[in-house]
Amino acid sequence: MGNTTATTAPGTRPPVTIFGPDFPFAFDDWIAHPAGLGQLPAARMGEEVAIVGAGMAGMVAAYELMKLGLKPVVYEASKMGGRLRSQIFEGTQATVAELGGMRFPVSGTAFYHYVNQLGLQTRPFPNPLTAASGSTVIDLEGETHYAQSLADLPAVFREVAEAWAQALEDDARFSDMQHAIRTRDVPTLKRLWNTLVPLWDDRTFYDFIASSKAFSKLSFRHREIFGQVGFGTGGWDSDFPNSMLEILRVVLTNCDDEQRLIVGGADQVPHGLWRHAPTQITHWPVGTTLQSLHAGATRAGVAAIARATDGRLAVTDCWGDTRHYSAVLTTCQSWLLTTQIAVEESLFSQKMWMALDRTRYMQSSKTFVMVDRPFWKDKDPETGRDVMSMTLTDRLTRGTYLFDNGPGQPAVICLSYAWMGDALKMLPQSPEKRVKLALQALKKIYPKVDIASHIIGDPICVSWEADPYFLGAFKGALPGHYRYNQRMYAHFMQEAFPSEQKGLFIAGDDVSWTPAWVEGAVQTSLNAVWGIVHHLGGQTHASNPGPGDVFATLGPMALPD
Incomplete structure (x- = not known):
């Protein structure tokens, strides 16, 4: 690829995007190129490949592999969308609590490629000291x-x-x-x-x-x-x-x-890819979707992955059904490869196991309530200020965010968004207790505001570290972890691997260099697409080289062990 230049209007400054810095490959250009992501041998057309996890990484890989003529078989143990989890408040159609990813920087251009393709509406997130928050x-x-x-x-x-x-x-x-x-x-x-x-x-x-x-x-x-x-x-x-x-x-x-934020919920992106019929598709009839290839539903969660006697990978679901695949992509959090899925030890090198096991996840909790209206926009008659604002504090709530869903619609308050030790304080508490603790803290900041009088319906809460299918919200690399991250990120480059380690790929934001940001999930998923195509004997188009084609030149540096 050498030195590329982002496309911008004349006289404007090119935007900052998530281009590198560890691997400066233009994923946004690669997926938008009219030549497509590659070509597979005719004998591979319609072949099944397993995708473990229906989060953003899994759905991007499944969608792109389907377009190339493969038949992705998606396994999901919990909910489609992964940590793009938008829970609708009871009795409403689109009033959501964003339990996972909720704010998406415009620099995540590969992610927005799919957002725009699906025609989803976005608007500024009400972060502190922004026009969207008001105050x-x-x-x-x-x-x-x-x-x-x-x-x-x-x-x-x-x-x-x-x-x-x-x-x-x-x-x-x-x-x-x-x-x-x-x-x-x-x-x-x-x-x-x-x-x-x-x-x-x-x-x-x-x-x-x-x-x-x-x-x-x-x-x-x-x-x-x-x-x-x-x-x-x-x-x-x-x-x-x-x-x-x-x-x-x-x-x-x-x-x-x-x-x-994505209006109506961030989970519309993975769900949209599940239902979307691409206009350019190989092998499959026009109108084919991931949903139609699966007869409407994903397969159950995966219980085990092992090398079968025929040399392929045997994937066994939680009900005991075993199927063989030439390629398998796991997109779940890496700790699940030892706690939820029995993965045969020889499928990864011992150095890779060290990296996967040393991944360190951060805790995160959120507590949401639905309210009758965006009452925080009311003005205090004495000061003329908003009666309540987006709030940052050293109290238990830490971050409080306010979401106005428009005229005639209930509004939403994220009473508390906390991480690590602050999240652990909430872990053993019931939803009702979490709300009460948050209201007590906010009462000290807004003594004249009766927040509780505006609450309607039941609260919605999450503690990601308590979910057995996640065990944490996102990776937070500690000092000395670069080598582990480099091993995980480069794992899609499998040509030099021993045969017993080939064919099993990993992706997700915890594999990426940007954990907690969905762009990392998308980019590592696209790395895996290249890896699977290469593993199955395919190749990219000369006019549109993929990440593996330039990895030797652009790949992340390797620190000595």
């Missing part, structure tokens, strides 16, 4: 600040924001890196990023902050504010123990900026 309240140590922009906050908050921006510039060459991403200058991007990898793999996010010149000039209070409030999507302290590389990827690719 923001920051409540720390009992002091409450109302703001519509950063300029409305006390000077200390601006000092924190400026220090963060300066630290990124001083210690990560932020502007140079983003320019390379904008212009898709591959040589420059790889040179800059490969310099940072060995410097920051072994060091935490907190180390980056505490050791930076920009923050060292300031007080501990400034670092504390940054941890509690952050800038962009909210507080950062839950990520303080993570490898700084994890955070650099997020900010360099604008994952925490210009985020949108």
